[in-house]
Amino acid sequence: MSTGDTTAGPSTGISVVVCVYTEDRWEDILAAVSSVRAQSLPALETLLVVDHNPVLLDRLAREYKEVTGVRVLPNTGPRGLSAGRNTGIAASRGEVVAFLDDDAVAERDWLRRFAAAYDDPRVMAVGGRTEPVWASGRRPDWFPEEFDWVVGCSYRGLTPGLTRVRNILGGNASFRRTAFDLAGGFATGIGRDGDRRPLGGEETELCIRLSRARPDAILLVDDRAVIHHKVPEARERFAYFRTRAYAEGLSKALVARSVGAGKGLESERRYATRVLPAGVVRGLRDQVLARRGGARRAGAIVAGVLTAAGGYAVGSVRARREGTTFSAVRIDAPAGADREAAA
DSSP: OOOSOOOOOOTTOEEEEEEEOOGGGHHHHHHHHHHHHTOSSOOSEEEEEEOSOHHHHHHHHHHTTTOTTEEEEEOOSSSSHHHHHHHHHHHOOSSEEEEEOTTEEEOTTHHHHHHHHTTSTTEEEEEEEEEEEETTSSOOTTOOGGGGGGGTSOOBTBOOSEEEOSOOOTTEEEEEHHHHHHHOSOEETTSOOSSSOOOOOHHHHHHHHHHHHSTTOEEEEEEEEEEEEEEOGGGGSHHHHHHHHHHHHHHHHHHHHHHOHHHHTHHHHHIIIIIHHHHHHHHHHHHHTTOTTHHHHHHHHHHHHHHHHHHHHHHHHHHHHHTOOOEEOOOOOOTTOOOOOOO
């Protein structure tokens, strides 16, 4: 497996998909696209997928009408992030499809880092590191780094460097296009749909499904592939922290229903038994040393664990009682595309 800085990468380039849904993020969307267009390894194309918002669709279409390499298209599936991503995948022409959140900007070498890893044909997915950009200017002193996933960012406990993982995180991710031929697209019914509780887990479910479809598949995280993700003030509050933790528990229940609790909770067990206890100890130690927020960080970790566990319990019962189902969409190649069959 190559770990160098080679720029050979995928022979037909990288398509970047940015899913958008609200005009409230207009400036963020423009910044995200600009960061893709400024990459040291140029993207083959940037696809802006608009989630059932005709006004935003029209406005973006006018904004990028004369811009080469940027396409604006509507989500052709049900409302939600999974269907939006699937729409982008189906329309993409690159050998690799990368995903960037609409309120994030990528560092200049983001795509170059992704491309280097795909020199190994066994590599099916590569993720990167997501750094928070706090609206208040700094991390709230009570907010534990172990829970940065709550705001869509990389968290304390992840292995540094270029690391093999069970799953990557969707806001800073890339997949070989043939991965979707093998495993299908993102499952609808797990992740966010713009109006409901802040669910997640669709990336985990897809990655596990991919590994089952191709047991020799390698999934990596390269922490040099960096993006910077905005955290609005509303998400700096404990109320959101608690809501998101509960929603994550609900999501994990759905993932476990799909792929089994053994694989679906494999990484979470290590996180809960090693990373989080160490975080509590660190917070209490900081409190003893009179460092600001130590006890509150320890308390937030405990509260987050209990809340997520409650969500998981409720989600498990609900899934069994209601027979909750979701489906992985088959991704068809765009008309005229000549794709090599999956190995």
